[in-house]
Amino acid sequence: MTEWDRLRRRAQMIKDRYPAGTRIMLLHMGNDPNPIAPNTRGTVVAVDDIGTVHCDFDNGRSLGIVPGEDTFRTLTAEEIAEEQSVDESEAPAMQM
Numbered sequence: 001m002t003e004w005d006r007l008r009r010r011a012q013m014i015k016d017r018y019p020a021g022t023r024i025m026l027l028h029m030g031n032d033p034n035p036i037a038p039n040t041r042g043t044v045v046a047v048d049d050i051g052t053v054h055c056d057f058d059n060g061r062s063l064g065i066v067p068g069e070d071t072f073r074t075l076t077a078e079e080i081a082e083e084q085s086v087d088e089s090e091a092p093a094m095q096m
Contacts, residue, residue, distance in 0.1 A: 011047070014047050023074065025072060045062070053072075
């Protein structure tokens with residue numbers, strides 16, 4: 001296997017693992033001059049052909065994170081359900 005094939009397969013593995021819409025939590029950023037704070041949650045927008053995971057973070061920032069350089073994890077089903085219940089409880093009640 002060539003280096004090109006190895007990198008292509010790695011990028012595809014990352015694309016398969018983090019499809020658009022996946023909720024993540026950033027744990028630590030590597031060498032970024034303006035890092036996003038630890039424990040910030042975000043949503044995967046896309047994974048590019050070199051395996052960078054592009055996210056829209058809940059703090060309003062958008063940034064690509066690099067697996068292996070930056071540390072992040074997928075939110076659990078319980079964490080996602082908790083987010084949804086908080087969102088619903090904060091929504092204004094509809095009145096007629």
